Amino acid sequence: MSRDKEYNQAHNKGMSTDQRRKWVRDQASKEDSKNLPFTFSKPPRRRGRTWDVPCMECGTSISINRTTIIGVCPHCKFFNRYKDGEPVVEIEEKDEDNG
Numbered sequence: 001m002s003r004d005k006e007y008n009q010a011h012n013k014g015m016s017t018d019q020r021r022k023w024v025r026d027q028a029s030k031e032d033s034k035n036l037p038f039t040f041s042k043p044p045r046r047r048g049r050t051w052d053v054p055c056m057e058c059g060t061s062i063s064i065n066r067t068t069i070i071g072v073c074p075h076c077k078f079f080n081r082y083k084d085g086e087p088v089v090e091i092e093e094k095d096e097d098n099g
Helices: 003-012 017-030
Strands: 051-054 061-064 070-072 079-083
Touching: none
Parallel strands: none
Antiparallel strands: 051 061, 070 079
16 A cells, blocks of 8 residues: 555544554554654753842842843842853943042
8 A cells, every 4th residue: 555545544534633643653663664864752851941040239039041131130120241141240440530
């Protein structure tokens, strides 16, 4: 039986999604020459996307991710700067003309 006929039979039988998935996996396991450009596997486990860092001014916790550039503290309204998820500490330089 050709693959097109098998495919049409599976979709015309009114299979549920789980049944169709099982059928596809059974058909793939029957293949002797598995020259498929892909494999059946679970997706990769995702890492946490946000984490808490303390405010540089008052120590209140701020949630950021790796793309956060500036986080405003909800308590003291201080602008915290970040680069690649790490706080950037800026040293304030006094202007020599003003003292």
